[in-house]
Amino acid sequence: MSDVKILVVGAGATGGYFGGRLLQAGRDVTFLVRPARAKLLRERGLRIVGLGEETTLDAPLVETGSLDRAYDLVLLAVKATGLASAIDDFAPAVGPGTLILPFLNGLAHIDALDKRFGADTVLGGVAKVQTTVDDDGAIRRLGPLQSLAYGARAEAPEKLADVHAALNDAGFSATLDERITESMWAKWVFIAAIGAVNSLMRGTIGDVVAVPGGAEFAEAVVAEAAAVAAAAGYPVPAADLAATRKTVTDPAMGGSSLYRDLLGGHPVEGEQIFGDLTARARELGVATPLLDLVTLQLRVHQHRIG
Ligand SMILES: NC(=O)C1=CN([C@@H]2O[C@H](COP(=O)(O)OP(=O)(O)OC[C@H]3O[C@@H](n4cnc5c(N)ncnc54)[C@H](OP(=O)(O)O)[C@@H]3O)[C@@H](O)[C@H]2O)C=CC1
Numbered sequence: 001m002s003d004v005k006i007l008v009v010g011a012g013a014t015g016g017y018f019g020g021r022l023l024q025a026g027r028d029v030t031f032l033v034r035p036a037r038a039k040l041l042r043e044r045g046l047r048i049v050g051l052g053e054e055t056t057l058d059a060p061l062v063e064t065g066s067l068d069r070a071y072d073l074v075l076l077a078v079k080a081t082g083l084a085s086a087i088d089d090f091a092p093a094v095g096p097g098t099l100i101l102p103f104l105n106g107l108a109h110i111d112a113l114d115k116r117f118g119a120d121t122v123l124g125g126v127a128k129v130q131t132t133v134d135d136d137g138a139i140r141r142l143g144p145l146q147s148l149a150y151g152a153r154a155e156a157p158e159k160l161a162d163v164h165a166a167l168n169d170a171g172f173s174a175t176l177d178e179r180i181t182e183s184m185w186a187k188w189v190f191i192a193a194i195g196a197v198n199s200l201m202r203g204t205i206g207d208v209v210a211v212p213g214g215a216e217f218a219e220a221v222v223a224e225a226a227a228v229a230a231a232a233g234y235p236v237p238a239a240d241l242a243a244t245r246k247t248v249t250d251p252a253m254g255g256s257s258l259y260r261d262l263l264g265g266h267p268v269e270g271e272q273i274f275g276d277l278t279a280r281a282r283e284l285g286v287a288t289p290l291l292d293l294v295t296l297q298l299r300v301h302q303h304r305i306g
């Protein structure tokens, strides 16, 4: 059994789900949580529900401000909008041997983490899971996806094998990925495409492809995002691109977490998923009219909610 001490920062949709699965698999997991979430988790447990499941876990917690030791692995699963304060909150958990594995969408968080903790400390990560925190505070599964990929962005640290041993075989797909930066770009293209189709059309993928021109529109969005990745030196591998095109034209596909936030009137990760992508497109001389439009749309949303 792995003796890697894992701190999961954020017991929300992704952190609560993967951290919960790791806990169920007997791994040494503690969640760093803020007071309101801590209270709920103490009273009701960490609940994973949906797709026929009703699991309640007794999750070890540490509240922000009370960290008094370093951990071997920090799994970072907060929204980009909360990244800066989360960095301050989990910093006491980072010692000389700690590795940080972030699962945020986009790539902007990597610069912030490198700057604070050093690039050697920060792994690359990709999470695919369809979960949300429901009105009752439970982690609700909305679809079958459940995978993590992670790896070194440059030279592999010695402890990477321990990280894999700690995350592997815990009830979800876990992949040690030697081309993690490329995979993060591929995920970025995927999440930008699905989020743009949802947000611009105000509908699920199913709604969009149900009307004439909908699938062509979705394909055009994928092509724009993929062109940026290619120009940046990270062309999306053909198989991944085909999978993305299939998903964004799949009548059964719903919406991304960004779209759920948009519909709920919550802050969205617009700058990290679209603003950053379109800024890089400008620098690289790639035209992205559809992605520019969604960037603007989400800025207006953000302005409106303050
Ligand atoms: N949801 C999904 O299906 C997927 C999301 N992602 C990406 O994963 C990232 C995380 O998203 P998601 O899990 O959905 O977000 P959620 O909002 O569901 O969860 C984030 C959690 O982080 C907590 N948090 C925020 N700041 C801190 C802090 N300083 N200390 C401790 N806890 C903190 C929040 O707790 P509090 O209650 O205190 O606010 C919240 O519970 C995003 O970048 C998202 O794009 C990737 C794949 C799928």
Ligand SMILES: CC(C)(CO)C(=O)C(=O)O
Pocket: 105, 127, 128, 129, 130, 145, 191, 194, 255, 256, 257, 258
């Ligand atoms: C890919 C997807 C749609 C599920 O992992 C996602 O990342 C999100 O909803 O943010």
